[in-house]
Amino acid sequence: MGDRPERDRQLDALYVASREGVTVDRQAAFDAARLQRALDAVRADMRATGLTGEITLVRPDWAARNAVVETWAGDQGWTAGIFPADAADDLSALVAVAEQARQAIMESLDYQYTGLVWPACPAHGLGSSPTAHHGRGVWWCEAGDGHVAAEIGRWA
Numbered sequence: 250m251g252d253r254p255e256r257d258r259q260l261d262a263l264y265v266a267s268r269e270g271v272t273v274d275r276q277a278a279f280d281a282a283r284l285q286r287a288l289d290a291v292r293a294d295m296r297a298t299g300l301t302g303e304i305t306l307v308r309p310d311w312a313a314r315n316a317v318v319e320t321w322a323g324d325q326g327w328t329a330g331i332f333p334a335d336a337a338d339d340l341s342a343l344v345a346v347a348e349q350a351r352q353a354i355m356e357s358l359d360y361q362y363t364g365l366v367w368p369a370c371p372a373h374g375l376g377s378s379p380t381a382h383h384g385r386g387v388w389w390c391e392a393g394d395g396h397v398a399a400e401i402g403r404w405a
């Protein structure tokens with residue numbers, strides 16, 4: 250019936266919302282596509298770790314310009330979201346989206362009650378966090394001196 254996939258509509262929503270701000274249209278569309286690619290990488294890690302729920306990029310009512318990752322359960326993390334500047338390059342977009350996804354997913358896993366962290370380092374069981382490391386986006390585990398648990402989007 251001509252309906253486009255939900256994902257395209259959300260991308261449009263992101264685009265339109267950016268246009269309503271002061272962002273240049275073409276740049277906003279490019280940024281949204283970059284954030285969407287980052288989200289795909291995080292989604293791959295979710296699947297690799299056995300999570301089947303869906304995550305999407307949305308613009309919440311409470312944020313004027315920022316985007317957040319929303320989970321299957323409606324959680325959106327606990328920080329201010331993804332700033333327009335985060336989408337300025339692939340690496341910062343990847344790390345920002347992964348961090349928002351991590352927060353939202355942990356909320357949906359009820360981590361405060363269950364103690365479940367995501368993504369958990371396979372070697373230590375600790376929650377890992379996204380960071381830029383030698384030019385790549387990685388899930389970083391703080392155990393010991395710290396180490397790369399996996400490259401974002403390439404969880405084993």
Ligand SMILES: [Zn+2]
Binds near residue numbers: 375
């Ligand atoms: Zn570890």
